[in-house]
Amino acid sequence: xxxxxxxxxxxxxxxxxxxxxxxxxxxxxxxxxxxxxxxxxxxxxxxxxxxxxxxxxxxxxxxxxxxxxxxxxxxxxxxxxxxxxxxxxxxxxxxxxxxxxxxxxxxxxxxxxxxxxxxxxxxxxxxxxxxxxxxxxxxxxxxxxxxxxxxxxxxxxxxxxxxxxxxxxxxxxxxxxxxxxxxxxxxxxxxxxxxxxxxxxxxxxxxxxxxxxxxxxxxxxxxxxxxxxxxxxxxxxxxxxxxxxxxxxxxxxxxxxxxxxxxxxxxxxxxxxxxxxxxxxxxxxxxxxxxxxxxxx
Numbered sequence: 001x002x003x004x005x006x007x008x009x010x011x012x013x014x015x016x017x018x019x020x021x022x023x024x025x026x027x028x029x030x031x032x033x034x035x036x037x038x039x040x041x042x043x044x045x046x047x048x049x050x051x052x053x054x055x056x057x058x059x060x061x062x063x064x065x066x067x068x069x070x071x072x073x074x075x076x077x078x079x080x081x082x083x084x085x086x087x088x089x090x091x092x093x094x095x096x097x098x099x100x101x102x103x104x105x106x107x108x109x110x111x112x113x114x115x116x117x118x119x120x121x122x123x124x125x126x127x128x129x130x131x132x133x134x135x136x137x138x139x140x141x142x143x144x145x146x147x148x149x150x151x152x153x154x155x156x157x158x159x160x161x162x163x164x165x166x167x168x169x170x171x172x173x174x175x176x177x178x179x180x181x182x183x184x185x186x187x188x189x190x191x192x193x194x195x196x197x198x199x200x201x202x203x204x205x206x207x208x209x210x211x212x213x214x215x216x217x218x219x220x221x222x223x224x225x226x227x228x229x230x231x232x233x234x235x236x237x238x239x240x241x242x243x244x245x246x247x248x249x250x251x252x253x254x255x256x257x258x259x260x261x262x263x264x265x266x267x268x269x270x271x272x273x274x275x276x277x278x279x280x281x282x283x284x285x286x287x288x289x290x291x292x293x294x295x296x297x
Contacts, residue, residue, distance in 0.1 A: 005030070007079035010038050010087065019159070021051055026090060036074060039086045052084045059086045061134050061160040068128045069121035071145070071156045091156060093148040097141035100210065109213040109241070111285040112278045116293055118146070119207060121155040123271040126203060130196040130267065136160060139202035140183040141209060181222055182215045186230045186258045197260040200270055204255030204263075207274065211248075212240040216256060230258060243282045251277055272296065 002025065005011045010027040016037060017024050027038040041051050059076035066072060075087040096118070103110065110118070122144055129136060136143075138159060145156040185201035187194045208216045216235050219225035234253045238246050255270055257263040264270035275293045278286065 006038060006040075006083065006085060007077060010036070010085075012038065021054065027087075029087075035090045037088045037090045039088065041084050052078075055084055055086055058160045061129070062088070064132055064134065065125060065128055068125040069155055069157055070125050070129075070160070071158045091145055091147055092151045093146045095142050095158075096144040096146060096206075096210075099146055100141055100213075104213045107213075110210050111283075112211070112243070112281050113285040113288040113292070115207065115210045116275065116278060116289060118155060119144075119203075119210065120271075120293075122157050122206075123203065123267050125157045126199055127267045130199065134160070135194070135196050136199050136202075137184075137188075138180060139199055139206060140180045141206055142180075144206070181225055182217075184229075185260070187260055189226050189230055195260070196267075197263050197265065200264050200267060201256060201260075203267060204252070204270060208235070208237060208252060208256070211244070212237055214240070216252075243286070245277055245280045248277050 002012055002014060006027070009030055011030055013026040013028070015023060015025055022039045022041055024037050024039045027036050028034070029036050039055070041055060056076060059073050062070055062073035071091065072089040073086060074089065076085070078084045100110070122139075126136065126139070136157070139157075143157065143159045145158050147154045147156060181189075183202045183205045185194065185198040188198055205216050217225060217228040217232065219228055234256050237248045237252050238244055241248070251270075251273060254262065254264055264273070272295055275289070276295055279290050279293065279295075280286070281289065
């Protein structure tokens, strides 16, 4: 598609990335000369109406959350030849997965202030989504984008391609797992019914990774990971962070609870409890937390 003009308006340039369903290109909007990102369905599935509907729902979710820290969508459509596409803001920077891997390569971890500063916009965006009946279903570091300071900085929550919208017909076949194995909730592994607390688990797993420098569960196969996520004791975080109060392990126990009824009920509940604990951490960055992050009265 590179070099072609989509729908008479968007001149496609190099590919920026691809996933299971879509391919993203940098593009020029010929009506005003601005640079945008265009997500297209992959050629192998573009004739399947389910995936066109999934992309439409992603655009719908992003548009509903305009003003929060989700990637901004500018349009959705299909060209005369049937190519379905979504137009988004073009972001410069790196995703959190890349950022964490770079830090972990040298045996380092994010400090407590950096974790809260980075993930606070994501917590707010997820809460907004849940209040509108939208469940992300694929919260992971690779879907959290750190915008370059040259572009204004900030954080964006991306890829609502698996989002479940309240009242909408299900698009995932029974028995299929939606999301990324390392971060999805036990009920998703078990193909059980789910609600917004699946995102609570996934977000808790992202926090665990950011603080500890490793995913909550390590396994050599998806089968081992399935067993760990659905049956194993919840991992300790204090083992890897001696600067944190021991009660952080209780937070992990509840954030990553196997039974969703034992989990934090909402993202703000999880997030405010984490702030309370990290305000009691040790070290200079904990003082920055105390000065910057405050709990509701």
